[in-house]
Amino acid sequence: MEKRTIGILFGGASSEHDVSLMSATSVLENIDREKYDVIMVGITRDGRWMRYTGDVKKLIDHSWEEDSGNLPAFLSPDRSVHGLVTVRDGQMEITRLDAVFPVMHGRFAEDGSMQGLCDLAGIPCVGPGVCSSAICMDKEYTHIVLDAAGIKTSDWFCVRKGEVPSLLDLEVKIAVKLGGFPVFVKPCNAGSSVGVSKVKTSDDLEEAMMLAFQHDQKILIERAMVGKEVEVAVMGNDSPEASVHVGEIVPKLEFYDYNSKYYDDTADLYLPARISDEETQLIRQTAVKAFKALGCRGLARVDFFLLPDGSCVLNEPNTLPGFTKISMYPKLFIDSGLSYPEIIDRLITLAIEAQ
CATH class of the missing domain: 3.40.50.20 (Rossmann fold)
Structure with a gap:
């Protein structure tokens, strides 16, 4: 050939x-x-x-x-x-x-x-197209689409750089819309936890917002969820499939930050995740539903919080997730029976088929 x-x-x-x-x-x-x-x-x-x-x-x-x-x-x-x-x-x-x-x-x-x-x-x-990529990159629009599709996400609101309310007004909004602190403050358009802070009290809110605004003109403030952090890989075009198993991340720090993902060992990874078969199927099915709702093709890694009551909250999709030797996307499909070269081959083939 x-x-x-x-x-x-x-x-x-x-x-x-x-x-x-x-x-x-x-x-x-x-x-x-x-x-x-x-x-x-x-x-x-x-x-x-x-x-x-x-x-x-x-x-x-x-x-x-x-x-x-x-x-x-x-x-x-x-x-x-x-x-x-x-x-x-x-x-x-x-x-x-x-x-x-x-x-x-x-x-x-x-x-x-x-x-x-x-x-x-x-x-x-390789990967999702223009519209899907843009929506998945912008956390505000990701939330809007997922909310419309009936896929549960954490409570949130957006703040634009030119329209920042007073700290007092922000504290009131956090209390009313998010149930109070702690919250996560994130740039809307950044990945790998760049510019993300977990804010426990109003004293740290301004500093977290300044950090997030270094990376984007608008930021997202989200309710901090209490649950297991789990991830699943999805591959396909018209008939996408999720990886057989779900991966679990247990951060040793406040959250799974940039260094934890790529440089050090400040997180424990479990594959498969320490969850029930029913919870695994829920995560897999919800990931595929979100993949379709967001118009994805080719690949995506979808991150969730699994709550103590067995329900799940979608954290965010990643349309070009990490492919390092320790990254969860390739690890999940290797666990599903594919070799690393086969994963690359399938993604290239899917891109050509979608053209």
Whole structure:
């Protein structure tokens, strides 16, 4: 069978740049090179695109950026090109791509931006499309869609940077709408727990809001739920399926923060989760329902709180979840019987089928 040419994108001008480098390293080390010709494209923090042909191991320490073989490159929105344009010695070279896998997280990656560029170019892109990606990235709109679909989420309200109420008014609103403290304060458009704070008293509210506003022009204030943190992976297009098991996360700190997810051992992970079969099925079914309601395709990891009464509250969907060696999405489908290369292969195939 003829090899397909796949563009693997990594890095990006987002606060989750480093996570992308870790995820992309895992994908590049596991993609089936007998089946795919891989074109690596790195995007720096300041948004420069470069075609990279060096050692995959250089991604982690950022030394890939200094590789002497790097060449300026970009995805052309011209559909007749259908691929990557590389600039070499003042001349433009075209590499036709069968699909793009943006192994990137956060803004300009999973918010619909990259998906829109691929749509313009006519190139299949791994993961949900423009509208779904944008909705799932923006926590306010995620809540609106899930609420309309009858999927339970935590109580919430949104605050825009130019319309911040007084602290007294905020405290009243938190008491009335959220039942009081503790609450979570989050940027609406960020992932990997970047800019997120758990606020136990009004004394810490202003500082938490200032942190969240560093990452977005609007923030979400949510009721802090008391329950088990569980995650499930979903894969598919028209007939999506959830992973056989659910994963459970037990943070050793206040919550499952950025460092816990990617750098240290301040969380215990259980696979399968320590929950009943009935609770597992509830989580799996609700995840697939949310996947469809949000218009997802390809993949998503869906995070929940499982409450003491056996009900579940959807925390958030992730349309391009972490793919590091310890990330829950690949671990859940490996647990379901797929190898890491098979997971990558299925996601690429789903992207091409959805085109």
